[in-house]
Each structure stands twice: as C-alpha cells, then as structure tokens.
Amino acid sequence: MPPFWTISLLSKDMTGQRIVVIGAGPAGLMAVGKAAEAGAHTLLLEKMKHPARKLCIAGKGRCNITNIADLPDFIAHFGKTGSFLRQAFWRFFTPDLMDFFRALGLELVTERGGRVFPASGKAPDVLAALLQWLEWGGVQIKLSSKVDELTTGNERIKGVVSRGREIPCDAVILATGGASYPATGSTGDGYRLAVSAGHSIVPIRPALVPLETSGDAVGKMAGLNLRNIKAHLLVNSKRRKKAFGEMMFTESGVTGPVILTLSGEAVDAMREGHKVVLSADLKPALDEKKLDARLLRDIASRGKENISSLLRGLLPREMIPVCLDLIEIPPDRQAGRISTKERRRLRTWLKDFRLEVTGYRPLDEAIVTAGGIDTGEIDPRTMESRLTKGLFIAGELLDIQADTGGYNLQAAFSTGWLAGVSAAQGV
Numbered sequence: 001m002p003p004f005w006t007i008s009l010l011s012k013d014m015t016g017q018r019i020v021v022i023g024a025g026p027a028g029l030m031a032v033g034k035a036a037e038a039g040a041h042t043l044l045l046e047k048m049k050h051p052a053r054k055l056c057i058a059g060k061g062r063c064n065i066t067n068i069a070d071l072p073d074f075i076a077h078f079g080k081t082g083s084f085l086r087q088a089f090w091r092f093f094t095p096d097l098m099d100f101f102r103a104l105g106l107e108l109v110t111e112r113g114g115r116v117f118p119a120s121g122k123a124p125d126v127l128a129a130l131l132q133w134l135e136w137g138g139v140q141i142k143l144s145s146k147v148d149e150l151t152t153g154n155e156r157i158k159g160v161v162s163r164g165r166e167i168p169c170d171a172v173i174l175a176t177g178g179a180s181y182p183a184t185g186s187t188g189d190g191y192r193l194a195v196s197a198g199h200s201i202v203p204i205r206p207a208l209v210p211l212e213t214s215g216d217a218v219g220k221m222a223g224l225n226l227r228n229i230k231a232h233l234l235v236n237s238k239r240r241k242k243a244f245g246e247m248m249f250t251e252s253g254v255t256g257p258v259i260l261t262l263s264g265e266a267v268d269a270m271r272e273g274h275k276v277v278l279s280a281d282l283k284p285a286l287d288e289k290k291l292d293a294r295l296l297r298d299i300a301s302r303g304k305e306n307i308s309s310l311l312r313g314l315l316p317r318e319m320i321p322v323c324l325d326l327i328e329i330p331p332d333r334q335a336g337r338i339s340t341k342e343r344r345r346l347r348t349w350l351k352d353f354r355l356e357v358t359g360y361r362p363l364d365e366a367i368v369t370a371g372g373i374d375t376g377e378i379d380p381r382t383m384e385s386r387l388t389k390g391l392f393i394a395g396e397l398l399d400i401q402a403d404t405g406g407y408n409l410q411a412a413f414s415t416g417w418l419a420g421v422s423a424a425q426g427v
C-alpha cells in the first residue's frame with residue numbers, strides 16, 4: 001500500500017511544497033491552514049484521537065484567545081522571552097487574529113483587562129471555526145498519528161516517521177506544545193524531536209502554577225477566594241514583581257490569577273536557591289493612615305464588641321481566626337481594649353500578610369511550560385530552525401511564556417501563522 005502522503009500528492013498538482021505539520025494545537029492548526037492557503041500540500045499529524053484538547057479547556061472552557069493590549073505592553077507580558085516574538089507579532093497580531101476569526105463567522109467579545117473570548121463563551125467553537133477553515137483549504141488531518149522521529153540529512157529535513165512509516169516532505173512544522181497538562185497530549189515529545197535535529201533546550205519548568213506555602217494558616221482558609229488584593233513577590237526580602245486581583249487559598253498554598261502571574265518568577269527564584277515570600281495587601285485601596293483612621297472609627301463606635309466581630313467589616317469570616325492567631329490577639333478581646341501596639345500589628349498584617357513560599361505544584365498542573373527550544377536557534381523572521389533547513393518550530397514548544405490574559409494563545413497563533421507562511425514559500 002502506498003503511504004498516505006503519496007496518495008495525497010497524486011491527487012493534487014505537484015507545484016507546492018510538501019509540508020507536514022506535527023501537532024493539532026492552535027499553533028499547528030494555524031500553521032497548516034496558512035501553508036495550505038499558500039498552495040502547499042499539507043498533512044497535519046496529531047497523536048490524540050481529537051485535535052486541540054488544550055484549546056478546548058483554555059480559559060476555563062471559554063478560551064481567552066488574545067488580548068487587545070498594544071504591542072509594547074503585550075510583549076512585556078512575556079518577560080525576557082518577549083523580544084523574540086516581535087517579528088511574528090508584526091506580521092500577525094491581535095487585530096489580525098480577531099479579523100481572522102470574525103471572517104470565519106466566530107463572534108468575539110472583549111472583557112475586563114482587554115481579554116478576548118468567543119461571544120458564545122465556548123472554547124470548542126474556536127476549534128470548530130479552525131477546522132472548517134482547514135476543510136475549505138483541503139488540509140489532510142490524521143488523528144491518532146504520533147510522530148516518533150524526524151528524518152534529516154545534510155542539515156536539512158527529509159521527512160517524519162509516524163506509525164512506523166516514513167513520510168517524505170520538503171518542510172516540517174513542529175508544533176507539539178509544551179509539557180504541562182499532559183493528558184491533553186502535550187507530553188513534551190517535541191523537545192526530544194528538536195534535540196534529534198540538533199537543537200538545545202532551555203530547561204523546562206512550570207509557569208502559571210499554584211504555589212505551596214509554609215505553616216497551616218492557608219489550609220484553614222482552603223477554598224476562600226479573595227478579590228481585589230495586591231500581592232508582591234519578595235525574593236531575598238526585595239520586591240521583585242507585583243500583581244493585583246484575585247487570590248485563592250488551597251490546602252497547601254495559594255492559587256488564582258494573582259498567584260499565577262507571580263508564579264514564574266517565584267519558581268525561577270526558588271530554583272536558584274533564593275528565599276521567596278509572598279506579601280499580600282488585603283486593603284490596597286486604603287493607605288496605612290486611612291486604614292488606621294478606619295480602625296479607630298470602628299473601635300470608637302463598636303468598642304464593646306469583641307475584636308472578632310469588629311473585624312467582620314474588614315475581612316472574610318474564615319480569615320478572622322487566622323489573622324488573630326498570627327497577630328496574637330485573643331478573639332474574645334473587647335475591641336475597645338486593644339492596645340495601640342496590637343492595633344499596629346493588625347494594621348500591618350492587613351497591609352502585609354506574609355506567606356513563605358516553599359514550593360510549587362508540578363508541570364502537570366501548570367497552565368504553561370516555561371523554557372523550551374532555545375529561540376536563539378530559530379530565525380524570528382520565519383520560525384525556521386537555524387540548524388536544520390526546512391524545520392520550522394511554533395507555539396509553546398519554544399522558550400516563550402507569558403502571563404494569563406490571552407497572550408499565550410496569541411503567541412501560538414502568531415508563530416504558527418508565520419511558520420505556515422514561511423514554510424510554504426519554500427526552503
């Protein structure tokens with residue numbers, strides 16, 4: 001039986017590049033669609049039974065596809081890894097992605113923080129739009145088709161090996177994603193494949209991941225969600241990064257948007273052996289003076305109540321015993337009888353509640369994988385490998401990672417777009 005690649009070639013004219021795309025996540029889907037649009041003969045190989053499983057759970061099933069932040073702000077969300085993306089974003093950025101989906105009939109909404117979602121609130125609708133586009137483009141998709149090997153010769157790509165068969169081609173776009181949430185199919189295969197083609201890997205580690213903290217305070221508040229707090233990450237007692245928004249307590253630590261935002265820096269600092277502490281300001285709208293005035297006012301008007309009852313106006317119920325225990329004020333102390341020193345301790349705690357960070361959850365629980373294929377080995381104008389001709393790399397497999405807010409998916413779509421367009425132009 002001839003390989004299915006041959007069948008596909010025979011059914012088309014022979015002018016275009018033969019391009020194999022590995023991985024049907026957002027990067028691979030965009031790449032293969034663009035390559036097909038540009039006239040290439042395309043084959044998309046996906047190892048799972050269904051495409052884009054991670055995309056379908058993104059944004060808690062609502063899929064935050066991008067963010068309307070302007071380019072400098074957008075790039076800043078990638079930290080040190082952002083500058084590599086400048087060229088890809090110049091070619092295909094947020095407005096282009098939004099126009100692309102709208103042209104496919106997908107309505108979009110922009111929410112708080114500039115985050116863009118499908119108006120239906122359903123991530124699978126994003127996938128459905130992409131699959132429709134690929135069908136129109138005549139892309140061949142093979143599911144349950146894991147790629148085990150890349151074949152190379154004379155420093156250029158020759159083909160791929162999947163299900164024991166070699167598939168010859170002119171270009172390969174490697175878009176196998178990172179190593180987080182492995183049940184979605186992103187098990188880190190691409191790192192091994194890229195290494196086989198001569199690439200180096202910046203050590204992978206979890207990013208956008210819950211943190212673990214010392215002591216039993218958090219466990220007592222497990223499940224409690226705090227809104228509108230400001231948190232600082234302290235590394236060796238120096239403020240390193242801050243975030244504003246929601247934070248949630250777990251049995252062994254903290255999670256939620258604020259924590260995920262700070263987690264990448266926290267993980268890296270811990271891996272370098274530094275002391276990492278989280279400082280939460282529970283009353284960011286009040287400076288110390290205003291907070292003290294508020295406490296004094298409350299005490300003057302409700303001095304006969306005990307301190308636990310008085311604090312109900314300032315803290316969620318579950319936090320009150322934890323707070324009083326940590327600042328060593330008996331919960332039944334009459335509010336009017338707390339000393340100036342005790343009031344100062346309370347005020348300081350409300351503005352600077354500290355948790356020592358002792359660890360982080362594993363890659364399985366991380367929203368993205370930090371580290372990956374060294375971007376110094378990739379041409380940012382084309383996404384082509386500088387080491388193996390005809391090999392293009394896109395998406396989270398690269399050493400790029402951003403905060404939450406739609407930045408990671410835009411990076412996958414933009415690098416996929418550029419890889420698809422470039423690969424189709426010939427190598």
Ligand SMILES: Cc1cc2nc3c(=O)[nH]c(=O)nc-3n(C[C@H](O)[C@H](O)[C@H](O)COP(=O)(O)OP(=O)(O)OC[C@H]3O[C@@H](n4cnc5c(N)ncnc54)[C@H](O)[C@@H]3O)c2cc1C
Nearest residue numbers: 023025026027047058059064147177185395396406408409
């Ligand atoms: C729970 C969760 C929620 C998220 N929410 C958001 C969000 O709302 N907004 C946002 O911007 N980002 C979000 N992200 C991150 C975002 O989903 C990823 O950055 C993005 O999916 C990466 O796209 P990708 O195409 O590079 O890789 P992936 O989406 O990981 O796709 C890679 C594909 O390659 C396939 N594959 C792997 N190995 C092989 C092989 N050997 N052969 C063939 N196929 C293979 C995999 O099965 C998979 O289908 C979220 C991530 C998670 C885990």
